[in-house]
Amino acid sequence: MRVSRTLLRVSEGADYADLFTDAARYRIYLMTDDIIRIRCSFSDEFGKEGSYALAMAAWDDELAAGDPDRVRIEGLPVRFEDQGAQLTAATRSLRLIVHKQPFAFEIRDADGTVLHKDVPEKGFVQDKLGRLYHYSAMDANDHYYGFGEKTGKLNKRSRRLRMRNVDTIGYDSEYTDPLYKHIPFYIKWNGSSRKATGMFYHNSYESVFDVGSERSGYWTPYTYFCADGGELDLFFMNGPRLQDVVRRYTDLTGKTIMPTKYSLGYMGSTMYYTELDRNADQAVLGFVERCKEEGIPCDGFFLSSGYTTGKDGKRYVFNWNRDRFPDPEAFIRSLKEAGAALAPNIKPGMLLTHPLYQEFDKAGAYIKDSEGVKPETDRYWGGAASFVDFTNPAGRELWKKHLKSSFISLGVTSIWNDNNEYEIQNEDAKCHYEGAGKGIDALRPVLPNLMARAAKEAIAEEAPDVRPYIVNRAGFAGIQRYAQTWAGDNNTSWKSLKYNIPVILGMGLSGVANQGCDIGGFFGPAPEPELFVRWVQNGIFQPRFSIHSCNTDNTVTEPWMYPAYTPYVRDAIRLRYRLVPYFYSLLREAAEAGSPVMRPLVYEFENDPNVWEESFDFMLGSSILVANVLEPGAAVRQVYLPQGCEWIDWWSGKRYAGGQTIEVPVDIGSIPMFIRSGAVIPLAEGLHNIHNDVVEELKLLIEPSQSSSFTVYDDDGVSNQFKHGNYLKTTVGVKAGSRTELSFGYEGSYDSPVKRIVVELMCSRIAPIQIELQGGKLPLYLDRRDWEASEAGWYYDMERKAALIKYVRPLQEYSVAVDFGVKDLISI
Structure with a gap:
């Protein structure tokens, strides 16, 4: 075992400093005032800088070239002050303290509050098997959130959490670990200092977090991170608020990709339809038509992998089964005409009997065996398979070629990446790694990210102005830059309904704002009626809303499966569609600030x-x-x-x-x-199809007792023109008082179809006496019918205790003033 116990010397570079100890060397970057990188290697030299995960770097990275998502910043100079027993380096927000002996790092904020402290004599360790450990002191009032896709309650204190991508069909959402995502990041909230910090371990080897589960009487209470290989490359992020930590973490690994607007609609799905012997296409089209008949909005369909089934009954990616889908192009066109997008399921494992197997083998596109010569094979759906290597340019290009010919050329720009955990058992299998070569154990969780990136690039190359919609099951830190995700093959149970909530919330705190779970449960018997209704009522609040199933009792989960309960399902989904402008604005916030939805x-x-x-x-x-x-x-x-x-x-x-x-x-x-008081919530009344319906009237639900603001975001929902300023941000400001002021400021060039604004202004104590639009009085209507027939004016709804204000949307910035003064009718 090797442990850094003594600092031997320091070497300061232009924008970093190297520390040499008796066991390891460290490189320090002060990336910003609030982000510190500490890189530790137990080898003589650091490895080359080459990251697929980082979106921001203060150093040259070999993998950054040509990646539009990457940002190169200038770090702060690292200058240590020798204070005898310790060295200190500071930014405006943080002070990094290096204790010389026993060697340990400590980080304080500008107020002197200890934010992080290594365990002295045990901070950085390499064991005899080559595993790397980082031990951090734990306070009695620390709470731990994040860690990506993890089961159980939100606070992960006292848990031991394994980081590895695994296909966990039918998992227990309270206890199963690991799941599909590998995101080695957490937020620590200290209840005493009321300050939050974040820690990201930039290491894609299989790893473990012990969050105070292990104890020893010889040491202060601690947590540790243990990785099977690589380097201990950690990024510390300052708060002090949780929101600040999430923002800084997503500065580092990337913001959520701006999705298509229709992705907020109900996306139908089931494995059942694509397993029909013939005419599965008609079953899907019939599903969309049935949604219309039932008054249930629907905007797309996730097409399960049965559409790829060959004559031998096995699934072959890129292969359309012509018995089930005789004319894929006509099917896709018909679905589009019905107002629904198609998202076909694709998988990166190719069975040895796949018709395209030899083409990919000849191109060298597979992950190789231990000698780096032959394709590695392992178990997969349907038998032995080899796996496309997305760290290989040849693999990426061939994959994109078939994405284009099989889907994108037919009008499909929504891709559903499934079964991409890369559960290759031979840890000596070799990845291309852009020609440098590296073992699968170092890159496994990165491959699904690169699979999503390849889909994004293929759509950009074939249809450059079309916004991609990509969905991934597996992923690593930074997956939010490319795809929406979902929590895999959950079990059909009340427990899954309940505990999928903190799974999703933890992902949101880990930078992945756009995600959800299979509504109704994926694996198990059909949900009972009450469970199904409750799951839909919960699922409408998840960014990804799809009822998807593989029921084990020969049934299919559909919105109308229990006719007596269909009205409750319909009402819930319609509420979801009312909230689409709010959801879309929140996803824009995620794309800009990293905020969870x-x-x-x-x-x-x-x-x-x-x-x-x-x-x-x-x-x-x-x-x-x-x-x-x-x-x-x-x-x-x-x-x-x-x-x-x-x-x-x-x-x-x-x-x-x-x-x-x-x-x-x-x-x-x-x-x-x-x-919440101070709320501003944009709504779309009567929206039934995001593809085809035009929202000409925007409703704003406003609670004005607290001053606040909210930015309503809109664009065309499908193109990339928003990147060039073709969007509209309407910042609604609320200034509370007896004369409440509502201000409306615009940014962007998008020609919004919204013609009318209806404000539902919630009144806490009394009704308004007068309402003005840009200084001109709006007429008051005493009869709601007269108000509804008018073009502009206001009406007080006694039942809702709300002023309903209506007017034609001004094209310039404007204000609405609401006078809550008391009218003295007696003295008159």
Whole structure:
């Protein structure tokens, strides 16, 4: 075992410093005032800089060339001050302290608060098997969030978590570990200092986090990270808020790719249809038509891999089964005419009997065996297979060639990447790694990222102005730059319904804002009616909303599977479509700031100790608290409303003070939702198809008792023209007071189809006395029918306790003033 115990010397470069110890060497980068990189190697030299995961670097990276997602910044100079027993280097926000003996790093903020501290005499370790360890001191009041796609409750303290991509069909969402994603990043929230920090380990070998599960009486309480190989390459991120940490982490690994607008619609799916012997295409088209008949909005269909089945019953990627899909191009065209996009399932493993196997082999496109000569083979769906090597330019180009010919040339720009965990058992199998060569054990979780990147590039090359929609099951840090993700093949159970929520929330805190789970459950018998309804009511708040199943009882999960319960399913999905402008604005926020869409309460209310352990209630954006019914037979739902604001029941309009637990009666149709004071929520009433419907009237639900602002984002939803300024941001500002001011500022050149604005202004105490638009009085209507027939004006809804304000959307920046003064009718 090798342990760094003593600092021997320091060498300062132009933008980094090297530290030499008795066991390892370290390279320090002060990337920004709030991000510090500490690179540790137990070899004589550091490896070459070559990262597929990082989107931002303060050094030259061999893999950055030609990647439009990469940003090169200038780091800060690293100058250490020798203070005897320790060295210090500082930014405006942080102070890095190097203890000479015993060797250890400590990081403090400008206030002197200790944010991170290595365990002295045990900070950086390499064991006799070559595994690398980093031990960090743990405070009694530390909470740990993130770690990517992990089961169980939100706070991972006292857990041991394995990082490896695995196909975990039918997993237990409370206990199974690992799952499909490998994201070695976490956020630490200290309840005493009320400060958050982040730690990202830039290492794609299989690894383990021990978050205080292990204890020893000889050492201070600790956590550790252990990787099977590579280097200990860690990035420390300052807060002090959780939101700051997430923003900095996504600065480092990339923001969420801006999705197509239609991806927010209901995406139908089931394995059942594509397994029909013949005319599966008609089953899919019939599903879309049935949605219309049932009044259920639908905007796409995820096509399961049965469409690729060959004559021998095995699945062959890029192969269309002509019995099931006689004319793929006509099928895709018909689906598009019906207002639905097609997302075909593709897999990177190619069976040895695949018709294209030899073409890929001849191109050298597969991951190779231990000698680097023959394709490595391993078990896969249907038998032995070889796996496309996306670190090989030849593999990427051949893959893109077939993506184009099989799908993109037919009009498909939505790609569903599945079964891409690369569970190759031979850890000595070789990847091309851009010609440098590297073992699969070092690159396994990166390959699904590169698979998604290849799909993005293929669409850009074939249809450059079309925005791609890519969905991935597996992935590594940075997967959000390329794809939406989902939590794989979940089990059909009440437990999955409940515990998939913190799985998704943890992913959001790990930079992956656009994700979800299979609604209704993927693996198991058909969900019982109550469970199915509750799952749909929960699923409508997930960025990816798809009912998808592989039922084990010869059934298919469909929205109308229980006719007596279909109205509840329909109502929930229609609520989802009302919220599309809000969702789209939140996804733009994710693309710019890295913010999650579904947010744990601690993300918005970190100073309220009552939410530090909350795993199941969540915020949709900053304005809506969702407390879904997650237990069978429930008649009431207890909900804790966080401190610092008021809360308004979405349905009844009843107001509650924050900082209390309330009890809400529920029935089978209940979706408990609460509006935060100061909220601005854009809505689209009557939207049924995102592809074809034009939203000419935008509704804004505004709670004005607290000053706030929100940016409503819109663009054409399908092209890349938003990158060139063809978007519209409408920043709605709320200035609270007896004369409440609503301001509307514009940015961008998009010619919005919105012609009318309807503001539902929630009134906490009294009705307005007067409302002005750009200084001119809007007429007051006492009869709602007159207001509805008018072009502009306002009406006070006594039942909702809200002022309904309507007007033609001004094309320039404007304001609305609402006077809440009391009119004295007696003295008149």
